[in-house]
Amino acid sequence: MRSLQRTWPFHIMLLPAIIFLIVFSYIPMGGIVMAFQNYKPWLGITGSEWVGLDNFRFLFQREDSLQVVWNTLIIAVLKMFFNLLVPFVFAILLNEIRKVGLQRSIQTLVYLPHFLSWVILGGILVDLLATDGFMNRILGSFGIQPIFFLGDNNWFRFTVIVSDIWKEFGYNTIVFLAALAGINPSLYEAAEMDGASRWRQTLHITVPSLIPMVVVVGTLALGNVLNAGFDQIFNLYNPLVYQKGDIIDTFVYRTALINGEMGFATAIGLFKSVISMILILISYRLAYKWAGYRIF
Amino acid sequence: MYHKTTAYRIFNVFNICLLVLLSIMCIVPLIHVLAVSFSAKSAADANLVGLWPVQFSLEAYKKTMNNPIFLHSIWISVLRTVLGTGLTLLITFLAAYPLSKESSVFRSRNVYSWLFVFSMIFNGGLVPFYMVIQKIHLMDSFWVLVLPGAVNTFLVILMLNFFRGIPKEMEEAALIDGAGHFRTLFSIFLPISMPSIATIALFSMVFHWNSWFDGLLYLSNAKDYPLATFLQTVIIQKDMSSMSMSPKEMELLSQTTVNAAQIFIGAAPILIVYPFLQKYFVKGMTLGSVKE
Numbered sequence: 001m002r003s004l005q006r007t008w009p010f011h012i013m014l015l016p017a018i019i020f021l022i023v024f025s026y027i028p029m030g031g032i033v034m035a036f037q038n039y040k041p042w043l044g045i046t047g048s049e050w051v052g053l054d055n056f057r058f059l060f061q062r063e064d065s066l067q068v069v070w071n072t073l074i075i076a077v078l079k080m081f082f083n084l085l086v087p088f089v090f091a092i093l094l095n096e097i098r099k100v101g102l103q104r105s106i107q108t109l110v111y112l113p114h115f116l117s118w119v120i121l122g123g124i125l126v127d128l129l130a131t132d133g134f135m136n137r138i139l140g141s142f143g144i145q146p147i148f149f150l151g152d153n154n155w156f157r158f159t160v161i162v163s164d165i166w167k168e169f170g171y172n173t174i175v176f177l178a179a180l181a182g183i184n185p186s187l188y189e190a191a192e193m194d195g196a197s198r199w200r201q202t203l204h205i206t207v208p209s210l211i212p213m214v215v216v217v218g219t220l221a222l223g224n225v226l227n228a229g230f231d232q233i234f235n236l237y238n239p240l241v242y243q244k245g246d247i248i249d250t251f252v253y254r255t256a257l258i259n260g261e262m263g264f265a266t267a268i269g270l271f272k273s274v275i276s277m278i279l280i281l282i283s284y285r286l287a288y289k290w291a292g293y294r295i296f
Numbered sequence: 297m298y299h300k301t302t303a304y305r306i307f308n309v310f311n312i313c314l315l316v317l318l319s320i321m322c323i324v325p326l327i328h329v330l331a332v333s334f335s336a337k338s339a340a341d342a343n344l345v346g347l348w349p350v351q352f353s354l355e356a357y358k359k360t361m362n363n364p365i366f367l368h369s370i371w372i373s374v375l376r377t378v379l380g381t382g383l384t385l386l387i388t389f390l391a392a393y394p395l396s397k398e399s400s401v402f403r404s405r406n407v408y409s410w411l412f413v414f415s416m417i418f419n420g421g422l423v424p425f426y427m428v429i430q431k432i433h434l435m436d437s438f439w440v441l442v443l444p445g446a447v448n449t450f451l452v453i454l455m456l457n458f459f460r461g462i463p464k465e466m467e468e469a470a471l472i473d474g475a476g477h478f479r480t481l482f483s484i485f486l487p488i489s490m491p492s493i494a495t496i497a498l499f500s501m502v503f504h505w506n507s508w509f510d511g512l513l514y515l516s517n518a519k520d521y522p523l524a525t526f527l528q529t530v531i532i533q534k535d536m537s538s539m540s541m542s543p544k545e546m547e548l549l550s551q552t553t554v555n556a557a558q559i560f561i562g563a564a565p566i567l568i569v570y571p572f573l574q575k576y577f578v579k580g581m582t583l584g585s586v587k588e
Contacts, residue, residue: 014408028419116566
């Protein structure tokens with residue numbers, strides 16, 4: 001009782017946040033029961049028919065939903081890989097530039113796209129990547145036939161992945177630059193005394209020092225493996241590229257709100273949430289084990 | 297000394313060229329849009345515009361600024377950004393203080409922490425969320441843009457990590473002098489937390505300015521759309537009905553240049569706050585993300 005007397009202000013301070021969490025996070029979790037129903041809006045949750053695991057069975061039987069899971073995995077894994085590799089190399093190269101002013105200016109420019117939304121960037125890219133757009137005119141001057149980047153199933157994933165790297169590589173560089181700043185300079189001095197060239201120093205000091213950071217960032221990205229980027233895909237895709245470009249999140253949106261298959265869409269959403277949660281828990285455990293990373 | 301070797305010098309020149317080229321690539325698309333927005337209809341339609349306006353014209357901006365729906369959507373966006381950021385700041389600030397305490401001082405801390413963390417790693421998904429919004433009558437209301445995103449666990453973690461760095465003696469001194477926890481939080485912690493509050497405010501402002509999906513999903517009337525949703529429907533979905541232009545006006549004006557002007561106006565606030573933003577977010581990111 002005495003502890004409550006001392007800590008009541010804490011409970012009051014947390015009250016607003018907890019109310020919001022309950023309303024917008026925990027109550028929606030209750031709606032998950034729809035995944036086990038043949039949900040009809042006019043019957044509601046209490047009146048709709050229970051169908052057990054049928055919705056999940058459909059998920060693994062319907063060709064379109066399997067394709068969507070596969071698309072999600074491919075796009076997300078490739079994004080994860082390149083969003084680790086490109087910033088890693090970029091940070092090392094940027095670190096070699098000794099002129100502080102130049103280094104700063106480059107940083108400022110490459111961070112910028114991260115802060116613009118995919119609506120803005122989508123609007124720009126749709127215009128830029130059209131068959132008669134700026135990009136194809138540049139390619140055309142090298143004698144390359146126009147490419148329909150956003151409307152061709154063979155090119156869509158490529159466009160999505162490259163444009164995502166383009167948007168995020170600068171921002172993802174930040175953690176590596178922070179890690180580079182933390183390397184003990186005496187290591188380089190010692191290596192230089194021993195006559196190591198800059199390339200050897202990079203290979204034997206810089207890269208090994210960054211590996212723990214790569215492990216942490218890479219492990220934490222694991223939890224995102226089913227997030228292939230709703231904002232980006234939704235703003236770039238069109239019916240022509242559903243086959244290769246449709247991902248779980250965009251598919252849920254269309255099946256639920258356009259086709260009205262609420263129960264089925266909830267089931268896919270739940271499938272995604274559960275897998276993501278398991279991956280997040282595993283990745284946080286691994287990150288803690290390997291690098292002592294904790295979130296709270 | 298490696299700095300003086302020929303091989304390193306050659307590498308250095310190549311390296312600088314490569315990185316400068318990369319950084320230019322990050323802004324070229326924006327410059328192109330800007331150039332298109334200032335070009336004449338005929339030039340833009342014929343795809344003649346590169347990185348410099350062809351036949352300079354302000355027509356697209358005049359047209360855009362005369363569109364009442366566009367102007368109203370800017371107002372909605374500003375309103376949601378101000379209110380949303382204010383609410384997020386208040387809630388985050390209040391919640392982070394108790395959560396930054398040791399479990400020995402605040403025994404329920406672990407229970408609360410789990411409520412936060414679990415909401416971060418698991419969610420009901422789009423459909424149940426949509427139905428809750430329906431049930432609590434937030435559909436077609438302005439508040440649907442502000443309330444659902446008010447608590448962001450990531451920002452709470454950022455803030456509480458900052459609080460942990462504040463020397464305990466400051467808090468103890470205030471408590472001994474008879475201040476309660478609320479007084480301590482607002483009179484002692486608030487002034488010294490400004491860098492952290494600025495970081496959170498900027499993250500939150502960018503989030504609100506850029507959000508478009510909630511507007512599309514929960515608002516049925518295009519007149520209530522925030523700017524980002526307006527742009528999404530007009531530019532991406534090419535839904536001209538929300539443009540409110542007569543066919544004659546459409547004819548006079550290339551959609552390309554108007555779109556470019558709208559895209560640029562949509563990006564402008566970010567471009568303006570960006571220099572201030574940049575100073576903080578590097579610190580903010582490394583502050584909350586990785587603890588050694």
